[in-house]
Amino acid sequence: MKQKNKNPFKGWQFTAEIILWAVRWYLQFPISYRDLERMLADRGIQVDHTTLFRWIQAYAPELDKRVRLHLRMTNGS
Numbered sequence: 001m002k003q004k005n006k007n008p009f010k011g012w013q014f015t016a017e018i019i020l021w022a023v024r025w026y027l028q029f030p031i032s033y034r035d036l037e038r039m040l041a042d043r044g045i046q047v048d049h050t051t052l053f054r055w056i057q058a059y060a061p062e063l064d065k066r067v068r069l070h071l072r073m074t075n076g077s
Contacts, residue, residue: 018045022052023059 018040026036033049033056040047 014045014047018047019055019059020063022047023056023063026052026056027060027063 022036022040025031025039026033031039033052036052037047037049
């Protein structure tokens with residue numbers, strides 16, 4: 001029997017909370033992977049910038065798709 005709700009964060013060394021933190025910060029602010037690595041290090045989380053790149057490549061499209069449903073339309077002005 002196949003599982004319908006596979007855990008998309010399974011297999012990573014870090015928790016889903018930390019991964020989502022990093023991806024959200026990257027999407028929300030104009031920040032580099034190395035700056036994000038330093039920000040997380042300041043909070044006691046040691047993660048390499050290439051790992052951050054992999055997380056963003058893996059999770060950013062899905063987060064963007066889910067968030068777009070809740071955004072309001074702008075009038076263009």
